[in-house]
Amino acid sequence: MEALIAREIAPEPRQLSVVYNRADRIFRRIVTSGALTSLVLLGLIGVFLFVKSAQIFNDRGLSFITGSNWTAGSGDGVILDDFSIGPMLTGTILVSLIALIIAIPLSVGGALYLEFYAPFRIRKILTALLDLAAAIPSLIFGLWGLAVFTSFGERWSILLNSRFGWIPFIKVQNEVFGRSPFIAGCVLASLIVPIITSVTREVFSRTPRDLIDTCYALGSSRWGAIRTVVLPFGKSGVIGGAMLGLGRALGETVAVYLLLNIVFRYNFRILESEGGNIASLIATKFGEATQYELKALIAAGFVLFMLTLVVNMLAATIVQKSTVRK
Amino acid sequence: MEMLKQEEIKMSQESQTNVMMMENDQDQRTAFRGLEAKNLHAWFGKHHVLSDISLRFPERTVTGLIGPSGCGKSTFIRLLNRMHEFIPSAAMAGQVLQNGEDIYATDVDAAAVRLKIGMVFQKPNPFPAMNIRENVLSGIKLAHLKVADHDSIVENCLTRAGLWKEVKDRLNATGGSLSGGQQQRLCIARSLAVEPSVLLMDEPCSALDPGSTLRIEETIKELAEKIAVVIVTHNMQQAARVSDFCAFFLTDDGPGYLVEADATKKLFTNPSDTRTADYVQGKFG
Amino acid sequence: MSAVVIETNTAVPQPTTPWKQTRRNQIVSASTVAASVVIAVVIVLLTGLAGVDGWALTFLIVSLLVTAARAFKVDAKVRKEMFVSVAIFGTAALAFTPWMSIFASVVMKGARGFQPNFFVGDMRTTIPDDELNLGGAGHAIVGSIMMVLNATIITLPLGILSGVYLTEVRGRLTFLVRFVVQSMSGVPSIVAGLFIYVTFVNYTNSFSGLAGSFALAILMLPTVARTAEEVLKLVPDDLRSASYALGARQWRTSLLVVLPTVRSGLTTAAILGVARVIGETAPLLLTSLSSNSYVFNPLGGPISSLPTYVFGLLQIGTENATNRAWTGALVLMLLVFALFTTARFIGGKDRR
Numbered sequence: 031m032e033a034l035i036a037r038e039i040a041p042e043p044r045q046l047s048v049v050y051n052r053a054d055r056i057f058r059r060i061v062t063s064g065a066l067t068s069l070v071l072l073g074l075i076g077v078f079l080f081v082k083s084a085q086i087f088n089d090r091g092l093s094f095i096t097g098s099n100w101t102a103g104s105g106d107g108v109i110l111d112d113f114s115i116g117p118m119l120t121g122t123i124l125v126s127l128i129a130l131i132i133a134i135p136l137s138v139g140g141a142l143y144l145e146f147y148a149p150f151r152i153r154k155i156l157t158a159l160l161d162l163a164a165a166i167p168s169l170i171f172g173l174w175g176l177a178v179f180t181s182f183g184e185r186w187s188i189l190l191n192s193r194f195g196w197i198p199f200i201k202v203q204n205e206v207f208g209r210s211p212f213i214a215g216c217v218l219a220s221l222i223v224p225i226i227t228s229v230t231r232e233v234f235s236r237t238p239r240d241l242i243d244t245c246y247a248l249g250s251s252r253w254g255a256i257r258t259v260v261l262p263f264g265k266s267g268v269i270g271g272a273m274l275g276l277g278r279a280l281g282e283t284v285a286v287y288l289l290l291n292i293v294f295r296y297n298f299r300i301l302e303s304e305g306g307n308i309a310s311l312i313a314t315k316f317g318e319a320t321q322y323e324l325k326a327l328i329a330a331g332f333v334l335f336m337l338t339l340v341v342n343m344l345a346a347t348i349v350q351k352s353t354v355r356k
Numbered sequence: 357m358e359m360l361k362q363e364e365i366k367m368s369q370e371s372q373t374n375v376m377m378m379e380n381d382q383d384q385r386t387a388f389r390g391l392e393a394k395n396l397h398a399w400f401g402k403h404h405v406l407s408d409i410s411l412r413f414p415e416r417t418v419t420g421l422i423g424p425s426g427c428g429k430s431t432f433i434r435l436l437n438r439m440h441e442f443i444p445s446a447a448m449a450g451q452v453l454q455n456g457e458d459i460y461a462t463d464v465d466a467a468a469v470r471l472k473i474g475m476v477f478q479k480p481n482p483f484p485a486m487n488i489r490e491n492v493l494s495g496i497k498l499a500h501l502k503v504a505d506h507d508s509i510v511e512n513c514l515t516r517a518g519l520w521k522e523v524k525d526r527l528n529a530t531g532g533s534l535s536g537g538q539q540q541r542l543c544i545a546r547s548l549a550v551e552p553s554v555l556l557m558d559e560p561c562s563a564l565d566p567g568s569t570l571r572i573e574e575t576i577k578e579l580a581e582k583i584a585v586v587i588v589t590h591n592m593q594q595a596a597r598v599s600d601f602c603a604f605f606l607t608d609d610g611p612g613y614l615v616e617a618d619a620t621k622k623l624f625t626n627p628s629d630t631r632t633a634d635y636v637q638g639k640f641g
Numbered sequence: 642m643s644a645v646v647i648e649t650n651t652a653v654p655q656p657t658t659p660w661k662q663t664r665r666n667q668i669v670s671a672s673t674v675a676a677s678v679v680i681a682v683v684i685v686l687l688t689g690l691a692g693v694d695g696w697a698l699t700f701l702i703v704s705l706l707v708t709a710a711r712a713f714k715v716d717a718k719v720r721k722e723m724f725v726s727v728a729i730f731g732t733a734a735l736a737f738t739p740w741m742s743i744f745a746s747v748v749m750k751g752a753r754g755f756q757p758n759f760f761v762g763d764m765r766t767t768i769p770d771d772e773l774n775l776g777g778a779g780h781a782i783v784g785s786i787m788m789v790l791n792a793t794i795i796t797l798p799l800g801i802l803s804g805v806y807l808t809e810v811r812g813r814l815t816f817l818v819r820f821v822v823q824s825m826s827g828v829p830s831i832v833a834g835l836f837i838y839v840t841f842v843n844y845t846n847s848f849s850g851l852a853g854s855f856a857l858a859i860l861m862l863p864t865v866a867r868t869a870e871e872v873l874k875l876v877p878d879d880l881r882s883a884s885y886a887l888g889a890r891q892w893r894t895s896l897l898v899v900l901p902t903v904r905s906g907l908t909t910a911a912i913l914g915v916a917r918v919i920g921e922t923a924p925l926l927l928t929s930l931s932s933n934s935y936v937f938n939p940l941g942g943p944i945s946s947l948p949t950y951v952f953g954l955l956q957i958g959t960e961n962a963t964n965r966a967w968t969g970a971l972v973l974m975l976l977v978f979a980l981f982t983t984a985r986f987i988g989g990k991d992r993r
Contacts, residue, residue, distance in 0.1 A: 050891065057892030061810050064802025068862060069818045071799075072825040075836050075859065082839070139732025147729060150444060156737070163740035165977050167920020169948050170970045173955060174743045177750075177963065182694050220739030227736060240481050244543075247439060249471035249550060250498035251718055253725040258498060262485035281829030283923035288955060309831045309923065316838060316927055324839060331832040342827035399656040407653070438660065447656030460659040467718070500718040 083329030094329060095119060100294050102323050113326035115308060115333065117296050122307035125286060126279040128215025128300060129222060134272050137226035145234045146256060164224040172288040175217035183213040187301045202301045212300040214289040218282060222275035229274060233267025234260055266348050273345030277338050283309035308334040389455055390414045390584055391436060391473065391554050396450035398431050398440060405431055407611035411603055413554065418576060418585045420595035420620065423605030428612030429588045433556045437473040438466045471499055474552035478559045480539035482531025489527040491542055495550040509549055517545035518575045537568020544575060555579060557587040561594065573598045592636055596624050604632050677703045701731050751971025754964050765934040769954055769962035778969055780935045781950035784850065788929065788946060789919055791854035791939060796861040797911050804869025809895045826863035833859040834924030842928060850939040853929030853946065860921060861914040868913065872906035873899065905987045912984040916977050922948035947973050
């Protein structure tokens with residue numbers, strides 16, 4: 031008898047193919063066209079924005095972003111079109127940054143309170159209310175900001191100005207304290223706190239229980255356990271949540287429109303009553319815009335879109351990394 | 357090592373009387389040195405999970421807690437260092453005496469109690485954000501203890517845990533770079549840094565391979581030269597290898613209770629209760 | 642060797658929780674807080690610090706001082722813990738105050754105008770500054786419902802089909818579809834409105850409800866598609882395997898096995914999508930503008946909606962106008978709340 035010789039090389043895997051019957055083919059075609067429609071519609075917007083704004087970028091280059099004028103031409107060549115979003119871009123970032131600086135400590139404190147200090151029943155009620163708070167339309171934040179918050183905000187601005195007016199960005203030129211980046215930033219902070227708190231609380235609740243138990247078993251206090259285990263564990267989750275909040279703040283329109291005067295001048299004094307952001311710029315100018323001005327507005331929208339896109343993608347990657355690692 | 361003469365107590369089969377380890381010829385009114393549980397009960401909400409456990413853990417001994425799963429052994433040792441109360445619906449009755457003083461008395465600082473009665477958990481869990489050195493010192497930092505020489509503490513504890521030789525050149529490496537057995541020994545070193553007089557271990561080897569398990573059992577025997585060790589284990593051979601005394605827990609679908617507690621040799625070769633005999637012979641569990 | 646038998650109690654004792662604060666401690670804590678409140682009020686009255694914020698700040702400082710006083714006889718670790726507790730409580734209170742204030746304000750200030758005529762009347766013959774029992778926001782409510790409904794009709798099938806494509810069919814475009822859906826969920830709402838403005842509104846030369854629906858659909862679609870995908874991903878593969886193993890074809894598996902399992906999840910996705918867009922103002926400002934009367938034709942020119950109604954009133958600023966705005970805000974909040982509660986109720990049915 032011949033001995034069987036084992037193959038030394040594994041055989042090639044077979045190519046498998048699926049043949050769908052008619053019903054399945056129709057099903058797949060319908061589903062694919064649905065997905066394709068979504069893809070086309072959404073992708074079209076990005077493409078459209080890019081194409082329409084290309085002309086503006088072509089004409090003005092980088093000065094569209096750095097310049098600080100917004101003048102519509104008079105059509106007869108006497109006054110030239112001069113559109114740039116410099117102050118609006120910095121205004122967007124300034125107001126969002128103020129909101130973020132205020133919101134992050136508050137959200138982390140709120141999340142820690144909910145997860146580790148609140149009695150059980152209070153935690154359940156507050157968590158449910160927090161979800162609802164994250165869904166409050168920003169218009170209502172604007173309304174509240176105007177009707178309720180502004181008086182507090184003005185009082186604080188006056189106080190800040192009198193005590194800390196020597197710091198460059200707190201100084202003011204006009205002593206009118208009603209509609210400043212500071213107040214808009216505070217209201218925006220109130221807007222994004224529920225979102226950041228929810229995400230952060232979720233991350234903190236996923237801290238491995240046995241690490242916390244170990245801290246207690248070593249004779250630690252509650253704050254010791256939080257400092258040693260919860261905060262390091264939740265760091266990336268907090269950052270992800272903060273970026274989500276930032277993305278929301280960057281694209282905010284009505285709240286800023288209602289609370290900030292649009293002035294085309296670079297302004298970094300947070301108590302001064304001038305500023306603006308790209309979103310409210312678009313809302314203000316679209317009504318009477320010339321064709322060319324519309325293109326400039328689209329270009330502005332495109333810049334804003336790119337900004338929020340980058341921030342949201344960063345947020346998604348950071349949040350994903352924090353969930354995968356644990 | 358100081359030898360303690362043990363009295364053996366026969367327990368009545370009818371009432372669920374519990375066995376106490378009595379020190380020979382000593383005045384019973386002298387406070388027992390060591391950890392003592394007296395008539396301990398535990399509940400989760402209305403659910404009665406531990407019934408009337410009384411045990412003594414003398415200094416410099418190893419006591420094994422054995423029994424099938426679900427008998428409340430883990431709940432019991434969490435009563436010993438006041439970890440049970442972290443569960444929201446937890447309740448208890450009875451006393452736990454550390455050198456004669458009830459650790460559940462009012463105005464007792466639970467965190468201070470946990471410094472004296474340490475715990476090592478089933479899954480090795482060094483702090484991921486710290487390196488080996490910081491892990492060992494973490495207990496000291498968390499308890500705000502004033503300590504002069506950190507380096508000698510690190511060396512001391514790692515040596516007692518049987519890990520010093522392996523990691524002395526890489527104290528800056530993270531805990532995650534160690535094997536499972538090494539991580540568990542790091543956790544033991546971490547618990548030793550705050551100088552407990554009792555170390556509670558909840559199935560410390562169940563997540564480890566046999567080689568690491570044996571190393572840790574050696575460590576336990578060395579540790580018992582200075583402190584008391586209480587170890588919950590499912591592995592009867594481990595209990596036989598490592599412990600001086602054993603307590604056998606059981607449950608009849610109700611609260612867990614103590615069937616028998618005695619010197620290990622006696623429990624395994626000539627137990628007083630047939631249920632114990634059945635369990636150690638592997639007839640159930 | 643003497644044997645000692647210890648008799649145990651056969652009676653089961655009462656469960657106790659000796660670690661919880663005793664009655665005495667609770668009373669001490671409560672009275673400390675009460676004392677701090679009173680001290681803070683007294684200080685505020687004496688120094689003339691204005692308003693709620695002045696009181697809150699004083700209360701915080703007084704609490705810290707009281708904590709410091711109590712902490713004198715305690716060691717460093719416990720002292721730190723006490724201060725941290727006060728700090729965290731204060732921070733959380735500050736974080737929760739704005740939206741709690743909004744809930745309270747909306748209810749208190751919006752209640753005045755919450756009358757039958759608000760839901761039935763429109764602003765055709767009333768000016769915003771008229772008394773609250775004149776006019777109403779019926780046209781705005783109808784406009785909102787209409788536009789959101791149209792947006793949902795467009796978005797729901799597309800979103801579900803996209804979700805099914807990504808999880809069941811998984812063709813060659815999967816990565817692209819997922820990428821585009823993910824990216825577009827970050828479109829600022831004003832940009833969506835601007836897009837519809839320069840295309841549809843320009844093309845039809847008029848603002849309209851349909852334009853508004855399209856703008857809302859752009860904002861809804863990524864949310865619905867993503868939630869649909871996530872909900873479908875949660876269906877265990879065992880279910881599909883069982884169906885295929887029985888010889889069922891793909892379309893049967895998807896339609897008759899997988900989709901019914903996630904019915905409530907998909908409904909929740911739709912409801913959450915609606916809750917998101919119902920309060921959107923910016924895109925509607927550019928597409929549907931606003932109106933003072935009932936409009937039922939989606940292509941019949943500018944149309945009002947709750948958000949634009951409120952927004953317009955805010956621009957006017959008189960007392961009655963602002964009151965109407967608050968009532969509009971109250972109705973909006975109630976709608977969002979109702980949607981959320983429905984979603985939670987339906988979502989709860991999924992858990993067996």
